Structures are given as C-alpha cells and as structure tokens.
Amino acid sequence: MVRELTKVVYKPSVEGNEEFIVIVNPEEYKRWKEGDTTIPLVEVVDSYEIFWSNQGAQGLLGRPSKQQLENAFGTSKDDEVIKQILEKGKEESGKGIRTGDGATNLSKGSAAAEGGLAPQAEHRHIHDMPTTVILGAGIVGLSTAHALSALAPPDHRIHVVEPAPRLFSSASGQAAGFIAKDWFAPALAPLGLLSFDLHRDLAERHGGRARWGYSESVSYSLDHTYQSPDFPPDAQPRTNAPAEGIHGAQEPSDDRSSDTHQPPLLDGHGLDPNVSGLQFETGLEWLLNNQTRASAASSEAENASAPSSGSEGATVKRDDIPKWLRAEPEALEALSDKTSTAQVHPKRLCEFLLEQCLATGVIIHHPARATKLLRDEHDPDARSHIRVEYLGEVSDSPEGRTRVVDIPCDNIVIAAGCWTPQVYATLFPNASRMPRIAHLAGYSVTVKSKHWPPVPVSSNPDAIRVPRDAPVSDDESSSSVPAFLASTLCHAIFTDAPGFAPEIFSRITGDVWVGGLNTSDVRLPPLPTDAQIDATYVERLLAVARALCGEDIEVRKQSLCFRPVTATGRPIIARMHEADLGDGIKPAGWAGQGGVFVATGHGPWGISLSLGTGRIVAEMVLGRELSVDVSALSRWDGVIDYSTRSLTP
Ligand SMILES: Cc1cc2nc3c(=O)[nH]c(=O)nc-3n(C[C@H](O)[C@H](O)[C@H](O)COP(=O)(O)OP(=O)(O)OC[C@H]3O[C@@H](n4cnc5c(N)ncnc54)[C@H](O)[C@@H]3O)c2cc1C
Incomplete structure (x- = not known):
C-alpha cells in the first residue's frame, strides 16, 4: 500500500x-x-x-x-x-505531484535516507518493494531517476548515491548546455531527437525558461583574426595534443580505488587492454583536433545520413549579430536556426531534476559511496543488498550518525560518468570484463558582458526601462531569468583561435560561457570536486573572451571538468549480461526484469542526450518497449542487444 x-x-x-x-x-x-x-x-x-x-x-x-x-x-x-x-x-x-510526463505519481514512501533505521524497521517498510539504486547524481543519473519515478509503479523505490561533497561539480553542472536536435551521427540520431523533444516538453510544462534557462538558440560559425597581444606566448596551454591519446580507465588516480582489481576492459573493439591511452576510433576526434562540434556535425551531414541543421549558410544581417559579440556580418555564417538548437543552464536543470526526484520520494544518499553487494549466504532466495557508506561530516560525527546502510537492491544503474569503471570494479570485483570509459578534460570560463542580456528598447516612452545594471543571475545564484528576456534568443558561436576551437554561448540566465579548450594532459581526480585548475588554460580562454566580447567583461567563474568517452565515441546505454559480472553477488532484477545497467560515455553531448537517456534506461529497467532504437549503443560484446533481445556476438 x-x-x-x-x-x-x-x-x-x-x-x-x-x-x-x-x-x-x-x-x-x-x-x-x-x-x-x-x-x-x-x-x-x-x-x-x-x-x-x-x-x-x-x-x-x-x-x-x-x-x-x-x-x-x-x-x-x-x-x-x-x-x-x-x-x-x-x-x-x-501525496506527490504531477510529473513532467503527465502521470500522477503518488508518494513512494518517505523521502528520508534509510540509514537511521534499524535493519528490522527498514525491512518492515520495504521488504516487498522493487528497488533500483542509481550510482551517480550527474545529469544522466538524475534523468534516469526522474524518468523512473514517472514511469514506475508507485511502490518502486528509487535511490541515488553520490559521493562528491558538492552536488553538480562534475561536467553535468559545469558544461555549456548546448542542445541539438539533429547534429548526431546516425547511431545517435533517434536518441538525439527524442531527447531534444523531451527537453522542450519539460521546459514547457515546468517553466524551464525561468527555472533552468531553457531557450531556443541560433548558431553561427565565426571567422576571427586574433591580434597577437591577445595571445602572449606565455599564455599558451601546455598541450592539446591528440597524439597522447586520452586517459583511459586503466590508470585511475583515485587512491581509494587504485588497489581495486581492474578486470580487462570490455570495449568489443579489440583494443589492447594494457594500453593506458585510449585513441578514438570514430566521431570524437574533433574534440582534440582543434575543431568545434559544429564542424563535426556538418562533416557528419556530408559524409553520412545525418540531417543538416536548420538555416545553414543563410545570410547574416547586422541586426542578427548579438550585441555582446564583436564581429562583422561577413565574418559569420549561420549554422542553425532556433528550431533545431537550444540551450539550458545545466546546473539549474540538474537542480530541478533533483527537486522533482525528492518530491516524488526518490531517496538521495549524499555524500555517500556504494562499497559492496551483500546477500544472506544461507538463504538461496535472499535478496541482494547494496552497502552505502556515508562520507565526510556525517560519518565523522562523534554522535555516530549514519555511517553505513544496506539497501535491498533489485536493479543497479551505473551512471557515474568517467568514474563508472571504478564503481563497476568495486561492485563486481570478479567481473570478467568491464566497460571502458576514458576521460577528456575541458576548461571553461563564465563571464558577464555589459551587452548581455540586452536592454529592451520600447517605443512606448512610459515603459519602464530596465537599467543597464539590472540584476542578472550569475552562475551560482538562484534568481530567475529577468522578465524582459521573455522573447530574447540565445546565441551559440563556434570559432577558431590559435591552438584550439572556442565555443561561446550566451545564456538566457545572463552569462556568457566560453570553452572549447580541451586537454589530454589531466589525470582523472578521485572526485569531480578534486579537480585542480591550471591558470594557464583559464588565461587562454579569457584572452578569447576579451577579444570577442570586449575588455570590460567580468569573470564570474572558471571550471575544469571531465567528459566520459568511449572507444567508439558513442555512449553505452545497456543492460549488462550476468555472465560478464563474474561469479560474485549480483542483483537479480524484479519479476524477471531489471538487473545491472550502464548509462555513460556521452562525451560532448551528455546534456543534450540526458533526458532521452533517462527515459530509455527507465524503460529498460522496467522491461518496457523502448521509445527509440538504441541498439547501436548496446551492441557491443557482452550486453543484451535490445533490438533482438539476444546476446550479441
Ligand atoms: C567543458 C565541457 C562542456 C560541455 N558542453 C556540453 C554541451 O554544451 N552540451 C552537451 O550536451 N554536453 C556538453 N558536455 C558534456 C556533458 O557535460 C557530459 O557528457 C555529461 O555531463 C555527462 O554526464 P554524466 O551524468 O554521465 O557524468 P558526470 O556529470 O561526470 O556525473 C557523474 C557523477 O558520478 C559521480 N561519481 C563519481 N564516483 C562515483 C561513485 N563511486 N559512485 C557513484 N557516483 C560517483 C560523480 O561525482 C558525478 O556526480 C560538456 C562537457 C564538458 C567537459
């Protein structure tokens, strides 16, 4: 009940x-x-x-x-x-709320963490409820929790476990937030389209424009000649070299996991599991080859069946140019109109998803880490449990507040981004093979320009003018989008600079995000919050920001975060086959459905693909028909192929 x-x-x-x-x-x-x-x-x-x-x-x-x-x-x-x-x-x-998908979702029980209950008390409440534990509260984990709470029957319990002391410190909270409808290779196209529609629907239902800065966006490529004072030689980043490859899952710098047994990598592409660097085979070379996602998308369109985007090649008029950008019309080329690209403020979208999850009874364990699977060895029918250990202040409390909690667990979704291999190896130490996820570091800065957001011009002299210094939300604030921006468009600018390919986005939340400076030179930190920013890279981005937006920009934020990438360049969205999990304890699913799922490797497109991924993973967990064909994302050695429901060769 x-x-x-x-x-x-x-x-x-x-x-x-x-x-x-x-x-x-x-x-x-x-x-x-x-x-x-x-x-x-x-x-x-x-x-x-x-x-x-x-x-x-x-x-x-x-x-x-x-x-x-x-x-x-x-x-x-x-x-x-x-x-x-x-x-x-x-x-x-x-009693719960209406969810983004329109279904009335009753409370699934308490929103409290399980930790304080004595085991008997806990079992009294939940021994007969199906339970899914999602590892990782980035945008993929939260989208999955959000979709599952909308689609699952009311008695389905959902837990999310997140170890980073500051939520959304990973790429999910630091990314640009550019969303595309059809900039994807054929294997990703159906998921891209589904996700684009889900972003728009969610924003329409919940006031996404004001709450998480959802906005239609137009995109341009910009041809800019840089003056040498903008780029002093000592501001050169140390490396951006593709030859070194990208750090792979074989060499985690996490001391806590360095002694964990790392099984051979499961990538299905014949890569030598002993090599430390991961070379991309398809699709993502642009990330390290000084190209933008726009050039990658257009070469996709030329070479494969990906559709081209919107108003590509349309003439740019002076009035079209955003006021914050120093550029002449002839230097700009239109890439897409507002029907096929959009933007969100990713951290705020994550916050919204988390709020919705909490309101529907999803249980968040934070900061906490899943450390092992357990089962009563004397009872052959016993259910698997997952041990969650709280970290930091709570576990150190002299009063002995919750330290460890064992949660009944029928399904596990591993959505831990670049940290997925470590989670996998911790829970399945006897696994014969494991998914291979590498990391690619990306720097960004967020600045404020006096010319963004624009001051509205009204023909009515009595209209109240919004002062130039009207408060706009900065990256960390919780204020909403100013009302006068109700119909303003966002812009995405893709350009070149000496040594890298900047991507610049004006957000409806009032800031301008500048990134595109990627490096293979940074090891994966134990947690996203441990990332150490190298000022050289930041200076490099600021030089671009000043050259394109003016010297008077105000720096709001600098960031370093990590894209999870796979050897194929495509995400892995798949149910793991029992045989690959080794001979240890595994969650058995519920009523013939479920088990262990991996959802990661979204590389440069995790924000765009997040809501679609969440929907698909929720459908997989519940054993439902999938909304779109993602067989290419699960068709690798050792996972269930959802197009045929059989094990792929
Ligand atoms: C600079 C930059 C700009 C980007 N811009 C865009 C963009 O404009 N559009 C777009 O679509 N995409 C963009 N991306 C890509 C996008 O940000 C990522 O693909 C996406 O955020 C990945 O989400 P995730 O949830 O899989 O991983 P993450 O965001 O990395 O989240 C993983 C979570 O798992 C947690 N974790 C770590 N260890 C454990 C553990 N042991 N147990 C449980 N959890 C654990 C982490 O703390 C983290 O919270 C950008 C990426 C970068 C780096």
Missing part, C-alpha cells in the same frame, strides 16, 4: 528560508502530539534523519551540519533535535 508522505517542518526564523525537516509516521505523530508520551520517538519518525533546506518549500533537502544544529537548537544530539522539531514544527503532507 502506498503511504502518504508526512513531514514536520520547523523554521527557526520567520524571516529566513532555513528549514529543518523530519519525516514522520502520521498516526503515531498525531498520538504523540496529543500527549501520548508512551510512544517511542523511533516509532513517531519514519527514519531517524534530519533534513535541512535553505530554499523554502521547493528547495533541495540536504543534511545539516553539526554547527547548524547547534545554532538552531542549542544541541546537535539527534534525539533532542528531533524532539524539538516535532514539538515546534508544522505538519505538512503531500
């Missing part, structure tokens, strides 16, 4: 947004509130977890630090804090 989700929310200050929340069992809470002190606290609360948000009712739920508890309650002892929240807080209940 589906339980109603009831929470008790306590706001220490009426003026602030800060809230402390516990999830309760409504009947026991009612009796306790009415004075029945015989009920133990553990029965009143659904789980012994305290959540915290500073964004009001719609905000993300996190875990409060010890200091925050001390400040608000004068103690950080869980018992005492929970008691105070129950006494002073206000009860709120919710």
